[in-house]
Amino acid sequence: MDLKLKIWRQQGPGTKGKFVEYPVKNISADASFLEMMDILNEELVAKGEEPVAFDHDCREGICGMCSLYINGNPHGPDSAITTCQLHMRKFKDGETVVIEPWRAKPFPVIKDLMVDRSAFDDIIQAGGYVSINTGGVPDANDIPIKKENADLAMDAASCIGCGACVAACKNASAMLFVSAKVSQFALLPQGKIEAKRRVESMVAVMDDIGFGNCTNTYACEAVCPKEISVTNIARMNREFFVAKVS
Amino acid sequence: MAKLDSKVPKGPIAEKWTNYKAHQNLVNPANKRKVDVIVVGTGLVGGAAAASLGELGFNVKVFCIQDSPRRAHSIAAQGGINAAKNYPNDGDSVYRLFYDTVKGGDYRAREANVYRLAEVSNNIIDQCVAQGVPFAREYGGLLDNRSFGGALVSRTFYARGQTGQQLLLGAYSALSKEIKKGSVELFTRREVLDIVKIDGKARGIIVRNLVTGELERHGAHAVLLGTGGYGNVFFLSTNAMTSNGGAAWRAYKRGAYFANPSFVQIHPTCIPVHGAYQSKLTLMSESLRNDGRIWVPKKKEDAQKIQKGELKPTEIAEEDRDYYLERRYPAFGNLVPRDVASRAAKERCDAGHGVGNTGLAVYLDFEDAIKRLGRNVIEARYGNLFQMYEKIVDENPYGTPMMIYPAIHYTMGGTWVDYELQSTIPGLFVGGEANFSDHGANRLGASALMQGLSDGYFVLPYTMQNYLADQITVPHFKTDGTEFEQTEKEVQARIDKLFAVKGDETVDSFHRRLGHIMWDNVGMARNKEGLEKAIKEIQELRKEFWQRVKVPGEKTGMNVELEKALRVADFLEQGELMALDALTRNESSGGHFRLEYQTEEGEALRDDKNFTHVSAWEYMGDDEPAKLHKEPLVYENIEVKQRNYKTA
Ligand SMILES: Cc1cc2nc3c(=O)[nH]c(=O)nc-3n(C[C@H](O)[C@H](O)[C@H](O)COP(=O)(O)OP(=O)(O)OC[C@H]3O[C@@H](n4cnc5c(N)ncnc54)[C@H](O)[C@@H]3O)c2cc1C
Ligand code: FES
Numbered sequence: 023m024d025l026k027l028k029i030w031r032q033q034g035p036g037t038k039g040k041f042v043e044y045p046v047k048n049i050s051a052d053a054s055f056l057e058m059m060d061i062l063n064e065e066l067v068a069k070g071e072e073p074v075a076f077d078h079d080c081r082e083g084i085c086g087m088c089s090l091y092i093n094g095n096p097h098g099p100d101s102a103i104t105t106c107q108l109h110m111r112k113f114k115d116g117e118t119v120v121i122e123p124w125r126a127k128p129f130p131v132i133k134d135l136m137v138d139r140s141a142f143d144d145i146i147q148a149g150g151y152v153s154i155n156t157g158g159v160p161d162a163n164d165i166p167i168k169k170e171n172a173d174l175a176m177d178a179a180s181c182i183g184c185g186a187c188v189a190a191c192k193n194a195s196a197m198l199f200v201s202a203k204v205s206q207f208a209l210l211p212q213g214k215i216e217a218k219r220r221v222e223s224m225v226a227v228m229d230d231i232g233f234g235n236c237t238n239t240y241a242c243e244a245v246c247p248k249e250i251s252v253t254n255i256a257r258m259n260r261e262f263f264v265a266k267v268s
Numbered sequence: 269m270a271k272l273d274s275k276v277p278k279g280p281i282a283e284k285w286t287n288y289k290a291h292q293n294l295v296n297p298a299n300k301r302k303v304d305v306i307v308v309g310t311g312l313v314g315g316a317a318a319a320s321l322g323e324l325g326f327n328v329k330v331f332c333i334q335d336s337p338r339r340a341h342s343i344a345a346q347g348g349i350n351a352a353k354n355y356p357n358d359g360d361s362v363y364r365l366f367y368d369t370v371k372g373g374d375y376r377a378r379e380a381n382v383y384r385l386a387e388v389s390n391n392i393i394d395q396c397v398a399q400g401v402p403f404a405r406e407y408g409g410l411l412d413n414r415s416f417g418g419a420l421v422s423r424t425f426y427a428r429g430q431t432g433q434q435l436l437l438g439a440y441s442a443l444s445k446e447i448k449k450g451s452v453e454l455f456t457r458r459e460v461l462d463i464v465k466i467d468g469k470a471r472g473i474i475v476r477n478l479v480t481g482e483l484e485r486h487g488a489h490a491v492l493l494g495t496g497g498y499g500n501v502f503f504l505s506t507n508a509m510t511s512n513g514g515a516a517w518r519a520y521k522r523g524a525y526f527a528n529p530s531f532v533q534i535h536p537t538c539i540p541v542h543g544a545y546q547s548k549l550t551l552m553s554e555s556l557r558n559d560g561r562i563w564v565p566k567k568k569e570d571a572q573k574i575q576k577g578e579l580k581p582t583e584i585a586e587e588d589r590d591y592y593l594e595r596r597y598p599a600f601g602n603l604v605p606r607d608v609a610s611r612a613a614k615e616r617c618d619a620g621h622g623v624g625n626t627g628l629a630v631y632l633d634f635e636d637a638i639k640r641l642g643r644n645v646i647e648a649r650y651g652n653l654f655q656m657y658e659k660i661v662d663e664n665p666y667g668t669p670m671m672i673y674p675a676i677h678y679t680m681g682g683t684w685v686d687y688e689l690q691s692t693i694p695g696l697f698v699g700g701e702a703n704f705s706d707h708g709a710n711r712l713g714a715s716a717l718m719q720g721l722s723d724g725y726f727v728l729p730y731t732m733q734n735y736l737a738d739q740i741t742v743p744h745f746k747t748d749g750t751e752f753e754q755t756e757k758e759v760q761a762r763i764d765k766l767f768a769v770k771g772d773e774t775v776d777s778f779h780r781r782l783g784h785i786m787w788d789n790v791g792m793a794r795n796k797e798g799l800e801k802a803i804k805e806i807q808e809l810r811k812e813f814w815q816r817v818k819v820p821g822e823k824t825g826m827n828v829e830l831e832k833a834l835r836v837a838d839f840l841e842q843g844e845l846m847a848l849d850a851l852t853r854n855e856s857s858g859g860h861f862r863l864e865y866q867t868e869e870g871e872a873l874r875d876d877k878n879f880t881h882v883s884a885w886e887y888m889g890d891d892e893p894a895k896l897h898k899e900p901l902v903y904e905n906i907e908v909k910q911r912n913y914k915t916a
Contacts, residue, residue: 034825050543052662057545060776067774067829072821075828077335079508081548082656084433085339100659107659132479133826140456143336147448151441152400156320156725157391159398163355166409176402176427179434183338212400 316724345432373708503783709858
């Protein structure tokens, strides 16, 4: 298929960006979206032009590195996948495809379609862990955990930290990301001990960095490639409330 | 040959590690602050080691290529992690895990290292559970296990199909805790391009800041590489796009011996190649072989019709299917080790029984499992893998069998290290997939995660401390000395040289061409003629690269093409050493299959008399052939036998 790409190009963090149009031809429907970008880039390099910078690594939907905003959707039109799992069969011959970076103040553009998501690391550093050191821990089967809770914790823990939730939210809220981590630990006995401290400091850093409030539009859940549920946000709000009153 | 001292402690194998720890040197808490450690990589080994060294009180600097430590390639591991817990009460033990790993590696791994790995495996599971890693559990609340290839027990712990993700996030959380505390300093989007040696010891690194393009110098008392494997030499592999062997290769060129470079694992269950534009291959976890049955059509005519799209797999009657693994290996069936399963698939496809439009695929069928257990159970076990498959192939594996084919997956070879995981450069430690130490000629499933975390949490924090104990009087390193300056100059010269070529062929194109040479000649089946041809072709391709490669853009600022060019330049050297190693190993063992050396039944034929050794290569200069050193392997606790997966 042939497509018209409208891609956001931006030299660096401080500079002004603009859309540039690129036609691509003879793309196989079985190619992945990023392979289509590779083909474009190889053509650009062959012409001596600079390729389009975009983040990616595992190309199988797990590292959370890829981050394209395609035709107004984080990770594109398909559901429950990342950009690297998107295939060209989801597009029509002759279509115009608009490709932008995540747009959110806490995620400044580094170059073209690449953004800086270190704000997520800052939030995790504020408390997204159990404060134990290596060694001296009990046997793994000493504390039985209800399968239902382990499964729910796993649901929450499958977040890949891609930031699509923030990119989709009109307030650039990071509530889904933060609540997934808070929930994982809230559901497990190992995490309960520090629950109060954790939720308070993670939320404080989240607010400090400038992520917006959650106004319950649930755009985040709709675009999440791992289908992380907004019930995590409710759980985090409960945790936060309990922390405040206790 | 004095340099190849494996430093294996004396004493019975089960007591070696305990003895080592009891007698090693330690650094007192107040002195730890005076000592700097560089950790390259934030995968399982780098993340776990950096966190643990930080907890102990050392000053740690940690580096990774990605934008966050959480994205290291370990994140992609699916199936699980082994440990000798024997929770299922099915007869497992430390010895059995040790035995299976040595046997699985076709008797080409160092006994003492493997025993220690099996010994600390149980601590890993305890540690991860304490960190809040949500492993799969039974209704009774205890941990669940599954089976992996090469074992007769269920010893694999898992978190759905995302075990690597959960283990890495556990290490990342420990690392984040230490970053917050200030004991670890984090440097993301950085690529190490060289190792700095002072008086023969590793004392620092030269790093390219991938955002600004600037070169940076960092000094320390010791350097740890946890930089992963070099499978991307083949261009197409299951590795992530930035996975590379660069740091270990640079260490080699600075004097660290490189061991068994030709030992590469080809994973039997990957989604087949679909087009020339393809950028990577996707693994379908080995855990699928627990319930999936592998087959091809018995009749060639059926296979041909399937290839042309005239027949569907579901239309082939039971008696016309060849479940070739179950037929050839009744004891292990679909759960034979990876090298055996991969070769068997290739054999069937080469004989004309392959499926898919290329004929280079076999079926992995869940029909029986779904009938026996119900779709829900299969969905709970493998739902995310099935979804992944469907998104890529556009077929529903609940209704039609998956198509799979072998692909490059893992590198058993790596930097030569002794029992302490120290290379032949003093002060340079190497862990995880980047070293060669534990898997011999073939790695068993779920054992890389075990090794990464074993090295990172439980081995390196001890052995590095032993080395650092006499470094406390050495002051913090300044990076303005001649050694740093000289090494940085050499890195800059490499970059300048790449820009100076101004050729007409893209980096990817060269990488792809290298991949073809490697896959055809240094892949699943090798022979003398092909390997000699490969060496010549790689040399020519390398020459062409330096005359024709095109690297656009600027030296400053972000330049992805330059990053790739630097990596491919290293791959073009490493590929040759891999072929040379394969050529000198005149036997078949594990993943290294030389067509000249096979049994009548087509199984790998080892030559224990001449090849029970590690091949460690020393760099002698760009125009000199590498020099081979041999570390003899001594088996005192295991009887060396022909591997047999036909009977138990
Ligand atoms: C798809 C897939 C599935 C797998 N499934 C399993 C499984 O189920 N069970 C199992 O046991 N094993 C599995 N493996 C193997 C296992 O995941 C890896 O061998 C293991 O995770 C490697 O860990 P590591 O810490 O050594 O390196 P990696 O996780 O590869 O980490 C390398 C780190 O080094 C950094 N780095 C590399 N080069 C440089 C440089 N020059 N400068 C700076 N930083 C650098 C990277 O940024 C990264 O942080 C799987 C592998 C793949 C590809
Ligand atoms: S590249 Fe890893 S999730 Fe897309």
